[in-house]
Amino acid sequence: MRPWYARNLAKAAFFATALFLAPFFLPNEYYINILILGGINALIALGLNLLLGYAGQISLGHAAFFGLAAYATAVATTRLGLPIPVGMGLGVSLSALVAWLIGMPTLRLRGHYLAMATLGFGIIVHIVMNETVEVTGGPSGFVGIPRLALLGFSFDSDRSYYYLVAAVLALAALFSLNLIDSRVGRALRAIHTSESAAQTAGVDIAGYKLFVFVLSAAFAGVAGVLYAHFLCFVAPSSFGFHFSVQLVVMVVLGGMASVWGAMAGAFFLTALPEALRGFEEVDILIYGAILVACVMYMPMGMAGAAAGVWRRIGRLRRGRVPGQGEGGHVG
Amino acid sequence: MLALENVDIFHGRIHAVRRVSLHVDPGEIVALIGANGAGKTTLLGAISGLVRVGGGRILHKGDAIQTLSPDAVVRRGISQVPERRLVFGPLSVEDNLLLGAYTRRGRARKADVAADREAVYDMFPVLRDRKKQAAGTLSGGEQQMLAIGRALMARPSALLLDEPGMGLAPAVCKEIFRHIVKLRDERGLTVLLVEQNAKSALAVSDRGYVLETGRILLQGPSEELLANRDVQRAYLGRERDAL
Numbered sequence: 001m002r003p004w005y006a007r008n009l010a011k012a013a014f015f016a017t018a019l020f021l022a023p024f025f026l027p028n029e030y031y032i033n034i035l036i037l038g039g040i041n042a043l044i045a046l047g048l049n050l051l052l053g054y055a056g057q058i059s060l061g062h063a064a065f066f067g068l069a070a071y072a073t074a075v076a077t078t079r080l081g082l083p084i085p086v087g088m089g090l091g092v093s094l095s096a097l098v099a100w101l102i103g104m105p106t107l108r109l110r111g112h113y114l115a116m117a118t119l120g121f122g123i124i125v126h127i128v129m130n131e132t133v134e135v136t137g138g139p140s141g142f143v144g145i146p147r148l149a150l151l152g153f154s155f156d157s158d159r160s161y162y163y164l165v166a167a168v169l170a171l172a173a174l175f176s177l178n179l180i181d182s183r184v185g186r187a188l189r190a191i192h193t194s195e196s197a198a199q200t201a202g203v204d205i206a207g208y209k210l211f212v213f214v215l216s217a218a219f220a221g222v223a224g225v226l227y228a229h230f231l232c233f234v235a236p237s238s239f240g241f242h243f244s245v246q247l248v249v250m251v252v253l254g255g256m257a258s259v260w261g262a263m264a265g266a267f268f269l270t271a272l273p274e275a276l277r278g279f280e281e282v283d284i285l286i287y288g289a290i291l292v293a294c295v296m297y298m299p300m301g302m303a304g305a306a307a308g309v310w311r312r313i314g315r316l317r318r319g320r321v322p323g324q325g326e327g328g329h330v331g
Numbered sequence: 332m333l334a335l336e337n338v339d340i341f342h343g344r345i346h347a348v349r350r351v352s353l354h355v356d357p358g359e360i361v362a363l364i365g366a367n368g369a370g371k372t373t374l375l376g377a378i379s380g381l382v383r384v385g386g387g388r389i390l391h392k393g394d395a396i397q398t399l400s401p402d403a404v405v406r407r408g409i410s411q412v413p414e415r416r417l418v419f420g421p422l423s424v425e426d427n428l429l430l431g432a433y434t435r436r437g438r439a440r441k442a443d444v445a446a447d448r449e450a451v452y453d454m455f456p457v458l459r460d461r462k463k464q465a466a467g468t469l470s471g472g473e474q475q476m477l478a479i480g481r482a483l484m485a486r487p488s489a490l491l492l493d494e495p496g497m498g499l500a501p502a503v504c505k506e507i508f509r510h511i512v513k514l515r516d517e518r519g520l521t522v523l524l525v526e527q528n529a530k531s532a533l534a535v536s537d538r539g540y541v542l543e544t545g546r547i548l549l550q551g552p553s554e555e556l557l558a559n560r561d562v563q564r565a566y567l568g569r570e571r572d573a574l
Contacts, residue, residue: 183429183436190419190430197417200379202405202434202485 007181012174019166023159032158034274035267036230039165040223042266045250046172046259047219052248053257054180055212056192057107061118062247064125065095065217067239069224071129071136074145074234079135084148088225095221099214107209110195114213122244129236141235148229161230168226169263172219176259188212192257253294255301264302332357332521333378333409333489338387338397340373340545347373349545350387355489360515360522362532362553364566365542371525372414374542375491378523379411380404391489406434410487414494414525416478420467424458427466427477431484444484451480454510472503479510489521490514496528504528508535529566533557541566 019039023032044066051057069091076087098121106117129136136142148155148164155161179185190198191205198205228234246269254265272290276283298305333355340348348370355361365371376382378389380401389397391407399407410431419427428451432444452459455476461469466477475495482490492511496504512535514520526532533539533553541549541562549556556562 183433186422186426186430187433189422189426193419193421194417196381197413197419198430199381199401200405200411200413200417201430201481202402202410203430204400204402 008174008177011177012170015173016166016170019170020163022166023162029158032162034271036158036162036165037227038267038270039162039169040227040230041247041250041270042263043165043169043172043223043226044220044247045254045262045266046169046176047216048247049251049254049257049259049262050176050179050188050219051212051216052251053262054185054188054192055209057209057213058112058115058248059118059213059216060115060241060244060248061120061122061125062216062220063239063241063243064118064122065099065220066224066227066243067129067234067236068098068125069095069221070228070234070239071142073225074142074228075135077146077229078144084146084229085150088229091225091228092218092221095224096214096218099217100210103210103213107213108206114209118244119241122241126236126240129239136236139236141233143233145228145232145234147232148226155229165226165230168222172222173259173263180259184208184211189257249291253291253301255298255303255305258301258303260306261301261303268302332359332392333523334390335374335378336388336390338374338377338389339385340370340377340382341385342373347545348377351542351545351547352387353540353547353550355521355523357488357521358515358519359538360512360524360536362529362536362539363523363525363542364527364529364532364539364556366566367527368544369542370545371542372493375411375493375523375525378404378409378491402434405485405487408486408488409491410482410485410489411491412475412478412482412493412495415497416471416474418466418469418474418477418481421465423463424466424469424477425462427481428458428484431481434485447484447486451483455480472499472507475499475503475507476510479507483514487520489523492522492524494526495524496526496531504531511535529562530557 022035026032026035044062048059048062051059072094073084073087073091076082076090077084082090102117102121103114106113130139132138148161155164180188187198187203187208190201190203191208195205250265250269251262252265253269254263255261272287273283276286279286300308335351335353338348338351339346351374353361353363363371363374373382377384377397380396380399380403384397387397388395391409396404396407419430422430425448428448429444432447435444452462457473458477458480461473466474469477479492479495495507495511499507508531511522511524515522524532524536533556536553538551539553539556540547541556549559549562557567
């Protein structure tokens, strides 16, 4: 067996190349902006996919982890005057720590307690962002966050920032793929299939759920600090319940339990409203219709549909109809 | 090896198991028989740490284990083959077996685990033929073999089996029981076997306990239980023979 770091390297390298080439096919900088936001959303969706698609736990408060990290680095780098890397580290750690505190009691219970706890948590965070005007700037937002600069290099142009986000995303995808193929990933899929059976096999299910929950919050945290130092402005409206639901939709639409699906779903849902701008007042109707159509015609999500097409091509090439398709997970 | 002392278990307000005491000696096959709802599965759950006891003690090699978590129980060498098999359907046969070895980790153990996997394949060759197949696509008998193989991957010294014959054709059921006896004979495994099918269970076990509505009603060597009129009437459907 290949060493852990060499697994899935080819897939990740292909993905990184695609991300690298993408800007050359885009007509102007505005599209790069959308790609950056898509990449940031894809990062959150990757983490949420590990939690939702593999461990079978729903978080309805991921927007809050995203926002918490964004605000933490905003406050640290301006009001406290800390260097940007320190602020970013603080942001990610805060998201992870809070997730640990929420997960500790709730993940010991069976059922959808995590969904309820994160739902409440998301609303509380949103209220705090709005009300603590002295710290967060309140509903009008937090201005004056410095643009990212690391090791003397300032990511001033959108293109340079895009490549940073692309690099982080490619690494996160590689990490996720390797995690799923590892011992931990096997445990997660076991938990998703049957908690009792996983327990009788000796899997510490509460421990693994907590680990994945904290990990997915950390992913959201990384996305949050990248977001804050990209827009240089954060406001509570970006981190509300609506966005939490949208993140879940990204994962489900992309295809549960698929790394590629989650990212595809995130890019798709980020770009879709932009593509519909031209329809002005009916855009939200078309948006809804497209989502309904996706669920009707791609019940297994984008990843499931892609796998189906792939199988059909294979069948045509072999010129016969094989028996049952293989089960298991995609990507 | 394994002993229950005055164990009480409650499901909410229902007193599911009432002051049950039983013991399983090393290398023994002990059958626990009783009708649906007698509390058999609940008792196995308590030993595995899946169900909390309301009173009494569960001893393994002299230590009380009733407060341990399920994974700690597995690490102590007690594995359960759960009711309805509960194989991980979407995962491959091979992944299912690897999950059974979940509590054994580290590089040095890797070769051991691979050897154990081969031993399971030698025991159930049909699993080797299907190792890449999703476990959910196997037949009932094959899934039962996989569930047993998965439990063995933890290298247990005691095996708890919950209705291994459920829903299987008589011939397949017989084969499963034959393997259970073989495991005891060849590996010295201690077995606690829960069954509704009293006849097959008592045929392969050394001793048996009869559980009814949460209480131990009868206990003794399996031949005696097989010959007992109450057992015959209640579980073997031989009322007319006895008269």
